Amino acid sequence: MAKNKLNLIVPDEVLINKIYFLRNQKVMLDRDLAELYGVLPRRLREQVKRNINNFPNHFMFQLSDTEVEIMISQKAMPSKQYLGGALPYVFTEHGVLMLATVLRSEQAILVSIKIIEIFVRLREMLYDNSELRNAIQKLERKTENNIKNIEIVFKYIDELLEKKEMLEGRERIGYKLSKK
Template sequence: MELLNDEIKTKIYEIRDTKVMLDSDLAKLYQVETKRINEAVKNNIDKFPSDFVFYLTKDEEENLKSKFSTSSWGGRRKSIKAFTEQGVYMLATILKSKIATEVTINIMRTFTKMREFALNYKDVVIELQNMKEELKSTKENGEQNSHHIKTAFELLSQILDDTTSTDKNLIGFRPDKKG
C-alpha cells in the first residue's frame, strides 16, 4: 500500500477556518477502528483541548456530506470529531504504533506543504484579486482587460508548473514490502 501526499490532501478539510482531518479518515489511515480513536481521546481528554479536536455541528456534517455524491458514513451514532494539525500529532503520541508514527509524519509533511503553498502564492492571489477589481472598473477598455487576463493566466501557469515539479519522493509513506 502506498500513501501519498495527494491522498492525504483529499482528507484535509477546512471547517471553521481551520484545516482539519475527520476521525473516520484518521482511523483508516492509522488502520484502526474509529471507536479506537474515540476511546483514545476519551481516555486522554486533558491532551485534547478544543483547539486540537472538536465535534462537528449537524449543519457542518450535512455540509460536508453534501460535497460527496455518495456517503459512506451510513448513519453514525456519534458526532464526527475533527482534529486540527496539533490534534493529529497528539493522537499519534497516544496511539503509539509504528503505522501511527509513519502516517503522522506524512500528515505533518502534507500540512507543512499546504501552508508553504499558501504562503508562497499569497502574493499571486492578491495580484489576481487586484486585477479582478481593475477589470470591473475598466470594462470599456478591452485591450487593457486582455493584458490583465493574459497576465493572470501566466501567473496560474507558473503555479501549476511549480506544483508539478515538487519532488514527490520527499512526501509519502511506503511500508517495507516483504516477500
C-alpha cells in the first residue's frame, strides 16, 4: 500500500530532474524538497534551523551568489525570484534522509525513501559507467601495445627486404655450376 502511494506521489523522472551536481555532490534545493514534502519552503528552513545540529556541512549547505547565478544561467532555476529572496540551502543524500526525521510527516518519509532510492540508482549507474570506462581504457592500452608490436614487425620485415635486395645485386663467390 505504501509503495503504491509513493508512486502516486512523485514520478521518478520528476525527482531525477530536481537533483543537481554542486561542489562535487548530488544535491537537492530546499525549495524543491519543500514542494515534494508538501510544506512551505520557510517552514522547512525553520525546522532545519530548530534542528541545526542534525545537519552538518556534508548534509546541507547554503549556496553562494555565484552558484545561484550559475544555476540560473544553466536553466536549473528560472530566476532569483524563484528562490523567494533568500539564498537556498541544498541537501545531500544524507541531508534528505535527515529532513524526513525532522519533518515527521508520512509524505516526507515516503518521498525521502524514494529520493534515497534514486540517489542509490544514480550511484550504481555511475559505478557501472566507471567499470565500462575502465574496461575501455584497458582495451585502448592493449590496442596501443598491439599497434607498437605490429610496427616493430613491419620494421623487421622492411629490414629483411632491404637485406635481400642488397644480396641479389652482388656477385656470388664460391663454386659455380655451369648452366646447361
